[in-house]
Structure formats: structure tokens, C-alpha cells
Amino acid sequence: MSESPANQDVPRTVLLRGGTVHSPADPFATAMVVERGQVAWVGSEGAADAFADGVDEVVRLDGALVTPAFTDAHVHTTATGLALTGLDLTRARTLAEALDLVRGHAAAHPGDRVLLGHGWDAARWPEQRPPSRAELDEATGGRPLYLTRVDVHSAVVTSALLALVPGLAGHPDAPLTGADHHAARRTAHGALTPGQRTEAQRAALRHAASLGIGSVHECAGPDISGEDDFAGLLALAAGEPGPRVFGYWAEQVAGPRDAARIRALGAIGAAGDLFVDGALGSHTACLHTPYADADHTGTAYLDARAVADHVAACTEAGLQAGFHAIGDAAVTHVVEGVREAARKLGLDRVRASRHRVEHAEMLNPETIGAFAELGLTASVQPAFDAAWGGEDGMYARRLGPERARTLNPYAALLRAGVPLALGSDSPVTPLDPWGTVRAAAFHRTLEHRVSVRAAFTAHTRGGWRAVGRDDAGTLVPGAPADYVVWRTGELVVQAPDERVARWSTDPRSGTPGLPDLTPGTDLPEVLRTVVGGHTVFARPNE
Numbered sequence: 128m129s130e131s132p133a134n135q136d137v138p139r140t141v142l143l144r145g146g147t148v149h150s151p152a153d154p155f156a157t158a159m160v161v162e163r164g165q166v167a168w169v170g171s172e173g174a175a176d177a178f179a180d181g182v183d184e185v186v187r188l189d190g191a192l193v194t195p196a197f198t199d200a201h202v203h204t205t206a207t208g209l210a211l212t213g214l215d216l217t218r219a220r221t222l223a224e225a226l227d228l229v230r231g232h233a234a235a236h237p238g239d240r241v242l243l244g245h246g247w248d249a250a251r252w253p254e255q256r257p258p259s260r261a262e263l264d265e266a267t268g269g270r271p272l273y274l275t276r277v278d279v280h281s282a283v284v285t286s287a288l289l290a291l292v293p294g295l296a297g298h299p300d301a302p303l304t305g306a307d308h309h310a311a312r313r314t315a316h317g318a319l320t321p322g323q324r325t326e327a328q329r330a331a332l333r334h335a336a337s338l339g340i341g342s343v344h345e346c347a348g349p350d351i352s353g354e355d356d357f358a359g360l361l362a363l364a365a366g367e368p369g370p371r372v373f374g375y376w377a378e379q380v381a382g383p384r385d386a387a388r389i390r391a392l393g394a395i396g397a398a399g400d401l402f403v404d405g406a407l408g409s410h411t412a413c414l415h416t417p418y419a420d421a422d423h424t425g426t427a428y429l430d431a432r433a434v435a436d437h438v439a440a441c442t443e444a445g446l447q448a449g450f451h452a453i454g455d456a457a458v459t460h461v462v463e464g465v466r467e468a469a470r471k472l473g474l475d476r477v478r479a480s481r482h483r484v485e486h487a488e489m490l491n492p493e494t495i496g497a498f499a500e501l502g503l504t505a506s507v508q509p510a511f512d513a514a515w516g517g518e519d520g521m522y523a524r525r526l527g528p529e530r531a532r533t534l535n536p537y538a539a540l541l542r543a544g545v546p547l548a549l550g551s552d553s554p555v556t557p558l559d560p561w562g563t564v565r566a567a568a569f570h571r572t573l574e575h576r577v578s579v580r581a582a583f584t585a586h587t588r589g590g591w592r593a594v595g596r597d598d599a600g601t602l603v604p605g606a607p608a609d610y611v612v613w614r615t616g617e618l619v620v621q622a623p624d625e626r627v628a629r630w631s632t633d634p635r636s637g638t639p640g641l642p643d644l645t646p647g648t649d650l651p652e653v654l655r656t657v658v659g660g661h662t663v664f665a666r667p668n669e
Contacts, residue, residue: 138164138608138660139183144175146188147618147639149195150602154639159193161608164660168604188612191654192642194583195600196341196370196609197560198590200506201399201485201550204345204360204372205316205352206245206279208327210554211334214244217277222254229258229266229274241288241318242272245279245554250408250521257283260300273315278555280406282308288315304411305426309350316353328360332369335558336664339611339653342590343370344506344550346399346485348377354392361393368663371609373594375399375449379437386444395594397441398449398483402428404457407488407525408515412454414489419527425454434464435471438482442472447595448482449506455489462497469501478502481595483548486511488534495536499543504593506548507535509566509582510556516571536575537567537582538623548593549586560586561651565644568621578622579641608660615642615651 144158150169158175160168160182168178179185210217214232219225225247233242249257263272263285271288275281281302289295292314295307303311319327335343347357357374364372376394379401380386389397405411405426410418413425429437434450441448452461461484469477483504488511490498498505512535515521522531540547549567551558567582577585588600599607618640642651656664 140167140181141184141186141660142175142178142182143186143188143193143612144172146191146193146612148193148602149639149641151639152603159602159610161657161660164608166602166604166606166608169602186612192613192615192618192651193602193610194339194613194641195587195602196611196656196658197339197586198342198344198548198600199335199340199550199553199558199560200344200548200590200593201346201508201552202331202335202343202558203279203347203351203553204331204343205324205327205356207334207553207558208329208331209243210245211330212327214242214274215246216244216274217246217248219247220252222249222252222256222258225252226258226262226266229263229272233267233270233272240271241315242267242270243315243319244272244274246277247274247283248277248408250524257302260284260286260289271315271318273311276302276409278406278408280304280308280411281409282311284311284315302409304405304409305428312350313353316356321355321359324356324359325363328363329367331553331558332364332372333664335370336656336658337653338558339560339613339656340558341370341609341611341656341658341663343372344399344548344590344594345372345374346377347374347394348400350402351377351400357392357394368661369658370663371658377401377449377451379433380440380444380446380448381436382440383444386441386446389446396447396449396483397437398447400451400485401437401449403434403450403452403460404428404454406453408521410525412489413457413460414454415456415459418525419530420524424456427457427460429460431460431463431467434461435467438465438468438477439471441482442468442476442480445480447480449484451485453486453488455491455494458484458487458489458494462494462501465501465503466497474501481593483593486552489530490536490540491533492539495539495543495545498540498545504546504548505540506550506593507537508550508552508556509535509537509563509570510551510559511535512571512575513562513566514556520571532572534572535570537570537577538575541577541581546589546592547585548589549582550590561642561644565646565650568623568644569646573623576623578620579644580620580622580638583641609658611653611657612655613642613651614654616649617643619643621645
């Protein structure tokens with residue numbers, strides 16, 4: 128885990144004044160002092176005069192907004208960097224466009240041992256099918272190519288790539304899923320040079336900083352990125368200015384020796400994408416009843432017993448556990464398993480460990496109640512609903528409109544007292560913190576919407592709480608000085624219930640405002656991102 132920004136010199140003492148500081152310590156604050164990498168004071172413009180002569184630097188905000196930096200609670204950093212710098216098919220509107228992008232990328236990278244790409248989504252194309260192996264062979268000139276679907280739970284490959292993967296030479300011409308996909312990914316990513324991997328990671332972290340993200344939770348594991356990739360990322364984050372990286376390693380723990388090895392990797396938990404199931408788009412999320420557009424219920428990789436064993440071993444070792452679970456049957460496996468571990472070890476011990484569940488899309492009142500009972504954190508991605516929700520979206524095609532409307536019930540989770548941590552699952556959906564907050568506040572299903580303030584808290588303080596830190600993610604004295612300066616318009620209070628919104632804008636409520644995130648409005652622009660008192664991004668000419 129990298130908890131400190133790279134430049135280890137003592138940060139300067141800085142006074143920021145003349146703006147709006149989003150702080151629960153003072154809802155009307157206009158100034159803030161940062162000292163030795165921590166917030167030292169927040170308050171009014173008049174009181175700031177007393178600090179002006181004793182600081183190293185005065186930053187005049189000129190009306191800008193200062194907020195805590197965002198934490199993206201679910202990121203795949205190397206894959207994000209590869210998508211940013213390489214073959215990205217998320218913008219392809221047809222199969223033909225996707226194949227043209229593959230041809231162009233292959234021509235531009237004649238020296239790459241394996242071509243890597245991401246983001247195809249046949250559900251959005253008029254052809255309604257992925258590229259065939261023959262089409263990819265032609266587009267690449269017969270070179271090895273590994274190309275992930277947008278959800279990264281299946282992939283299409285060329286014949287040349289398939290020939291490099293032991294045991295897959297005769298695989299049918301269909302997207303790879305499950306163990307076959309993991310084997311192909313290991314082979315493809317194994318062809319990256321250390322330099323290529325580092326540059327991809329650096330690109331992803333720099334991009335995150337430019338968006339106001341001060342911390343990311345790297346969700347790695349043996350079926351995702353490999354130990355060298357994980358160790359390289361943590362070393363990079365510790366050695367260069369940029370966002371903090373909290374690393375999770377998704378491997379099952381059977382006892383103290385496994386836990387010690389995972390800690391030795393630098394991981395803070397055996398969590399993240401420890402797969403209980405797959406994804407809805409790839410028909411691999413595990414359901415109680417069949418898909419509306421397929422005659423099966425998906426794939427279960429772990430059952431309740433395996434979940435219970437993992438949680439019990441992690442709890443006894445003092446290690447955070449967690450799982451990837453999307454379908455309702457997968458979520459049931461997690462709940463039953465964690466509850467069994469709690470019966471064995473005691474509920475208080477399990478709750479204190481703050482185990483987490485990634486995605487947790489298909490929930491019902493019983494499983495939501497179980498999350499609250501067991502102290503599980505829901506690490507969720509609101510951009511999934513923005514991309515695939517709605518009456519005509521992918522969720523409705525996979526599940527039928529009625530079941531699709533139950534997905535991602537953020538308001539019910541918050542009402543039950545379930546902690547939320549927001550993220551992107553990048554590169555599945557892009558790093559986009561304000562867009563993520565907007566997606567939660569303007570959920571396609573009205574009853575699942577939460578206030579902008581609640582979503583913002585889940586994307587800042589919620590991410591820190593998910594790693595066991597209650598002292599961060601907010602601008603109060605003593606908190607880490609991880610903050611962002613934004614250019615934005617009028618600050619407002621937005622809530623699904625207009626009565627709440629009206630009261631919240633009354634000065635007597637003491638509720639600090641946030642940018643207007645109504646769909647169609649411009650999102651705030653980053654002027655500066657600061658981590659631990661060190662600037663890790665500054666907009667040119669600002």
C-alpha cells in the first residue's frame with residue numbers, strides 16, 4: 128500500500144482564502160490553513176487575517192470551491208492506463224467501426240508482441256454480435272490480439288493469441304469467459320514489458336489526479352493483473368507524486384500463512400475482485416432465476432462455504448476480506464457465508480473488520496438488511512446505471528424491465544445504514560468522480576436516487592472509511608490535506624425530496640452547498656489537486 132505522496136519533503140504551510148471551503152467544521156468557511164500535510168484550520172475570511180503573516184504561501188482562491196479529494200474505490204490501474212493510451216473501443220458505434228480501430232492500432236504498433244484493447248460492447252451495435260476470430264485475424268494481419276468486453280468479464284482474441292495460451296488452441300469462436308478468459312489475460316498481459324506497464328500505470332494515476340482523485344483502491348489479484356504488476360504499481364505510487372494507492376489482492380485465504388503472504392505483497396486486504404460471479408453483460412452474473420435473454424442463471428465461482436472460510440480466516444488474521452458479487456444469487460452466497468463466519472467468530476469481530484462487497488447490484492430488502500447487520504461496506508459504481516440502466520438498457524434486456532428496476536438501490540442501502548464507497552471500476556466505466564456523483568443523484572430509477580451530498584460523501588469520506596480510516600476524506604483540523612480546488616458555478620443543495628432541498632438551502636440548516644449536477648450542466652473543472660499537502664496536479668496557467 129502507498130499511503131504517502133512521493134515527495135517526502137515537509138509540505139509548506141499554506142493559507143487558502145477567498146473562496147468556499149466545503150467543511151463540516153464550518154459550513155460557511157471561506158479559508159483553510161494546511162500545515163505539515165494536514166488540515167490545521169478552517170474558518171472565515173476575517174479570521175484568516177490572523178494566519179497571513181505566519182504561513183509560507185497564501186493562495187487566493189478568487190471564489191473557487193475547495194473540497195476533499197475524491198477516492199475512487201474500485202480501479203484497475205494498469206488496464207485503465209492501457210485503455211487511455213492504447214486501443215479503446217468504447218467509442219465504436221458499430222462492429223465495422225470497431226474493426227477499423229483494430230486495424231489502425233495494429234498498423235500504428237508494429238513492434239508490440241501482443242496487441243491489447245478494451246471496450247467492445249456488442250449490445251450497443253446494430254450487428255448485435257462481437258467480432259469473429261476470422262475478422263480479428265484479418266484486421267490484425269494474423270498477430271496476437273486480446274480484446275476485452277466493456278465489463279472485462281469476457282474477451283475476444285485472435286488465433287495467434289489463442290495459440291499462445293496452453294490448452295486453448297481449439298476453443299470455439301466465441302468470447303472467452305471464466306478460467307479460459309483468465310488464462311488468456313495472463314498470457315496477454317505477460318507480454319507487456321516492465322516499461323510499458325509502468326507507463327500505463329503512470330498515465331492512469333496522472334489522469335486520476337487531473338480529475339480531482341486523491342486516492343484509488345487498486346483491485347488486483349492473480350486472475351486480474353499478477354504480482355509483478357501489483358508490486359510495480361505500489362512502488363510507482365510511493366516513488367512519484369500522485370494519488371495514494373490502497374491495494375487489494377483478491378486471493379482466497381485459508382490461514383495465517385496466506386494472510387502473511389498477502390500482506391507481504393503490500394495489500395491491505397484479501398478483497399476487491401475475488402469473484403463470486405461474473406457480470407450481467409457477459410451473462411456470467413449468478414442469478415436465482417434465468418436471464419430474460421438466455422436459458423441459464425450465469426456462473427457461480429464461489430459458494431457460501433468458500434465465502435465463510437475466507438471471511439473467517441481473514442477476520443482471525445486481522446485482514447479485510449471482500450468479494451465481487453453482482454447477481455442476486457451471488458449476493459446471497461456472500462451474505463450466507465459472512466453470516467456463517469459471524470456465527471463462528473462472533474458478530475462484533477466480523478463487523479469490526481469492515482469486510483466489503485464490490486458492485487452488489489442485485490439486492491433485495493433481506494440482503495440489504497444483512498449488509499447492515501454484518502457491517503458490510505457496499506463498494507458500488509453508479510455509472511453502471513447511467514450506462515446500462517433504464518427501460519431500454521442492457522440490464523432490461525438481460526433481466527427484463529421489472530427485475531432491472533431493482534438494481535443498484537442506493538437510497539435503500541443508505542436508509543438501512545449500509546456504508547457506501549463509490550468508484551468507477553475503470554476501465555469498465557471511466558474515471559469521472561463528479562459524473563459518478565451525478566449518476567447516483569439522478570439514478571434512472573427514481574426511488575434509488577440519493578442526495579448529491581450523500582453521494583459526494585460516499586465518494587470522498589466513504590472511500591477512506593472502506594479502508595478503515597475514519598479520520599480522512601473531509602476537511603477538518605487533523606485530517607490529511609487531500610483536497611481539490613475547483614472552478615464551478617453557483618453552489619446548491621440537491622436532494623430527491625424537494626422539501627429536504629428547500630430546508631437545506633436555508634442558512635439555519637448549516638448545510639454547505641455543492642455544484643449543480645443537474646444532467647446537461649457543466650461539471651466542475653479542476654484547478655489543483657493536492658495530496659498530503661503536495662500539489663499532484665495543477666491546471667496550466669492557473
